[in-house]
Amino acid sequence: MIINHPLLGPRDAAEFVYLGDASLIDRPDPNAEDAADRFFEYGYLRDNPAGMHEELWYHEQGDRSWLVVTRDTLTHDITAVRLARDVAKERGRSK
C-alpha cells in the first residue's frame, strides 16, 4: 500500500505503524459524569466496518506524524490522508 503523506508525499505503508480506529482521538472528558462508561466505550468498543474506515497510522520510519487515513477495508482504496494533529484540533481537542 502507498499512503499519500500530507507533508512528504506518497510513502510505502511499510514505513508506518498501524494503530486502529481514528476514534481513539476522541478521548472522553475524564470529568464527565458518565466518564467511566465513556472511557469503557472508548477503550473497548470499536466499529470494524467492511468499507470506509478512518484509522490512525504513525510514520515511525519517517517524520513521526500520526495520520488519519481514510481507507476502504475491502479494496484498500485510500481516499483521504490528514495530519492527526489537524483532525484533533478540528474536533476541539485542546489543553
Added chain:
Amino acid sequence: MKQIRRIAGGFIDRKTPLSFEFNGRRFEGYQGDTLASALIANGQTLVGRSFKYHRPRGIFSAGSEEPNALVELRKGAFQEPNTRATTVELFDQLSAKSQNHRGSLEFDLMAFTDYLSPFLSAGFYYKTFMWPKFAWEKLYEPAIRAAAGLGSLSLEDDPDIYDKGFLHCDLLVIGAGPSGLAAARAAAFSGAQVILADEDFRGGGRLNSETFEVDGKKGADWAQALWQELASLPNVRLMSRTTIYGAYDHGIYGALERRTDHLPHSGGKPRQILWRIYSKRAVLAAGATERPIAFGNNDRPGIMLAGAVRSYVNRFAATPGKRISIFTNNDDGWRTARDLSAQGVSVAAVIDSRDIAPLTDIPHAKIVMGAGVMDTSGRKALKEITLTTGQRITTDCLAVSGGWNPNVHLTCHQRGRPSWAEDINAFVPGKHLPPGMQVVGAAQGDLTLSQAMSGAHQKAKEMVKDLGFTATRKAAPKASDEASMGAAFWHVGASKARAWIDLQNDVTVKDIRQSYQEGFRSVEHLKRYTTLGMATDQGKTSNIPALAIMAECTGKTIPETGTTIFRPPYTPVPMGALAGRARGKDFRPYRLTPSHRWAAENGATFVETGNWLRAQWYARPGEKGWRDSVDREVEMTRASVGICDVTTLGKIDIQGKDAALFLNQVYTNAFLKLPVGKVRYGLMLREDGIAYDDGTTARLGENHFVMTTTTANAVLVFRRLEFARQCLWPELDVHMISSTDAWAQFAVAGPNSRALLQKLVDKPFDLSNEGFGFMACAETTVCGGTPARLFRISFSGELAFEIAVPARFGTAMMDCLMQAGQEFDAVPYGTEALGVMRIEKGHAAGNELNGQTSALNLGLGGFVSAKKDCIGKTLSQRPEMNREDAIRLVGFKPVDQSQALSAGAHFIALSDAATMANDQGWMSSVAYSPVLGHSIGLGFIKAGHERMGEVVRAVNPAQKKEVQVKIVSPHFYDPDGGRQRG
C-alpha cells in the same frame, strides 16, 4: 551423445556448444537452449516419474506451465528441487537429475503403485489411514511422506545471495510477447518511463515460436529489433528473466528477477532479486496457455501441447519426434502440422474433433476429421495411438491442442473474478481489475495477432495520455493475421483407459467424477479433495479441463460451475528471495552498547534484551558457573562499587513550555512541581488502567525534561507519547526526540561510588550529599571538559549515580570508570546482578509490569494522583480492579531456606488442593540473594499486604515442584533506604 533430434533453423547459437549432465549422462546443447529443448534435441523423451503412480513422464510444455518435467538442478548445497526443465536456461556444465523414483529413472522401484491405482483414487488417504489414531503421526505420516513428494532438499544452507530492490515507473508492461512489445513501444515512444518484464530470457514471446510476420519482417526478427531499440532508450528498463508474480495494492507489483540462474556460477553476485515495482499504470500482456484434451493414457512421454511442439521446432530447432501426430479441436492445431512440414519433420496424422472439411492438405499425413484419440501405448515413450475410429497410427509424438486459456492470473490478485467468453471457450479477465491495470492481447482473449497488437498499441497510448504524456503518432505494428476457430471439446468420452487431467498431481477424469459422486462438487472442494491444481504449476494446464468435466457431471455450464481464485505468486518464488539479506544474524541485527567491546574483552556473557546485546555477567578465572560470577558482582557492588552499562534504557528528550503539563498527563503521579535539578520516578498506565511502563524523569530546566523508559518499551513509549502529543493534546507546546542512541549511560553503584566519581567529575562540582542529594540531577563536565549528565538515582539500593556522556565518548567513559575504580576494586556487573539487586530492593520490572497488573497490584496505588487526570486513571478506578482481595506485590522467602524458589509458581493455601480454583497468585521474579544467603522472590498474591508472615505453598506443576513460602515485605534489603540516601 549426438543431438539426434536437432534440426535446421531456430534461435540457438550453434557456435556456442554447451556440455551438460542429466542423470549422470553427458549431453550437448547450445546457447539459447532450455534444459528441456536440449533434452529433446538429444532424444531424451523420458524425464521424470509422476507424483502418485510413478508413471513415466516426458516434457509436456515449453514454458512455466510445465507440470511434468521437474528436475533437481545443480549439486550439493546449490541443489534446487522441482525446477521446471522448460524454463531452465542451459549453461555449460549444467547438472540435473530426474525426481521421484527409487532406483533409476528407467526402472523405478515405486512403479508398482501404478498397478494399485484402482485403490489410490481421490480421497484414498483420507479414507484409509483413519485408525488407529496413534499411528497418524508415528506411522502413517512418515511412511506416506517418504513415498510422496517430488524433489529433495540438500538440507544444507543456501549458499547464494538474494537481494531486494525497489523500482518506479509510469507504465509496467507485464510480458514481452507481441502485445506486450506493442504496448511498451507505444508508451516508450510517448516518453513515459516504462518497465518491460518477461519471464523468458528472450523477448518476443510466441513470436519466437510461431512463423508470423510483423511489419513485413519475420515476427521473431521484428521482436529482436524492437527489443534492441527499446534497450537504447533512456526511459525504458527491459527486464528479461523476470516474472511479475503478484499484483498488490496501489499499483505495486512483485517481481522476481533471475540474475545468475543462467550462469554456471553466481560469481558472488546476487542470484535473484525480488523487486517491488511501483507503477502508475500496468499493462498485463501475459499471453495465453494452451490446454490439453483428456483421453486414455494421455500422459505418456511424447504427448505434449501442440504450441510447445511448435516452440521446440521453430525456436529451438529440436523436434520432439520423428513422426508426429496432431490431435486438435481448433484451427490453431493445424498450424503445428504446417510448421512441421515446413521444417521437414514428418507428420503422421492430423486428428480433428470437429466434423468439418480438412483445413489444409498435409503431405503424407492421415487426416481424420470428427474423431479423437482414444488410447495410446508405449510405456516409456509413445509408440502408437488408437483413434475413436479404430484406426491405429504409429507415432512417437502427439501434439495436442485443446484451445488457449488467457493468463488472467494477475487480474484476480485483488478479488477480481474472470468471466467466461463463449467465443473462445475460455475465461477472460472480469470487469474488476486491479486499479491502474489494463489487459491486452491473448491475456485479454484477443487470440489473433493483429488484433492483439493494435489493441495493445491503442490501450498503451491511452494510458500514457491519461498520465499527461503526448501519445506517439507511430502506427500500430501490422501483423499477418490468422483467425483461429475452435470447439469446446474437453475429453474423449469413448476412452475407457485412465485419462489424465492434472499431470503433476496425477488426477484423472475418473477422480473428478468420483469427487462429484462423493459430494465434493464446489470447485474449492474438488481442488482440496483431489489435490487438483496444486503444487508448482498451480493447475495452469489442468484447471479449466477439470472444470469442464465437473460441469458435465453437474449439468451446469462452466461459468456456473465456477473458477478457482488465483493468488500470488504466479510461479513459485524461492524462500531465499523472499528473505533477501534478512537471514541468520542479519534477520534482526543486534544493537551493541558502548561498553560492548570492553565487556567482550573482559569475560562477559551476553544476553539479548530487545534488539540489544547486554552483558549478563562477567566471568572471572576460577568461577565455576554463572552464579559464582553474579554473587560476586552483587557482593562487591554492595561492599564497594560496581559499574553497569544502562545505555539501553530508553531516553526521551522532552522540551517546551507545556512539557511539565504534558508529563503530568502521561504519568500517574504529579510532575508539575518537580523542581529543576531533580529526578522523579514515574509510572505510566495504559488507558485501560493496567501498568504500562515506568522510569525516572529528570528536570534539567524549567522547560526541559529527560525521560527514561524500560529497554523493551523504549520505542513503544515514544510512539505513545507522540500519540498523546499529536492526537490527544494537540494544543500543548511540547516537543520531543528519542535520545537513546545519543547518550551512553552508566550506573555507578555502591558505597564508594561517590569517591570514584569525584575523580572524574570536573571541579568544582559538588558531589556531596548536601550538594547533590538523593534524586538530584545536573548537567556538568567530566574528565576535563567532556559534557555529561549526572543523576543520583539508585536501582540497586546503594548510594548510586548514573552518568551519561554523548555516545561517542561511551567506550572511553567505560575505560575511565574502570581505571578510576581500580583503587576501590570496582567491579563491572551485568544484567543478572542488576536483577538480583532490584529483587532484593523489591523494585518492579518487566516480570511485574507484565500487562496484567495495575498500580494497586504493584503496591504503587499511591502513585496515582487523586488531584489530576492521567492516561488510564478513569478505568483504573473500576470496582473489579479495586477489590479488597486484589493481588498485591509482596516478597516471598522459603520456609526451608535451603530451598530454591521458582518463578511462575502459583500460590495455594496450605490446606487447599493445587487447582485453578484455589489459585491465589503467582511468583513473578526470583533470585538467590548473596546478601541474605537464601532464595528470595517477588510475586502477586491476593491481599498480600495484609498477610505478612503467613505461609503458603508455591506450586509449580510444570517443574513438579512445591515449596512452602512465607509472605514478607518486598523490601528485603535496607528497607529504610538509608544506604541510597547516604
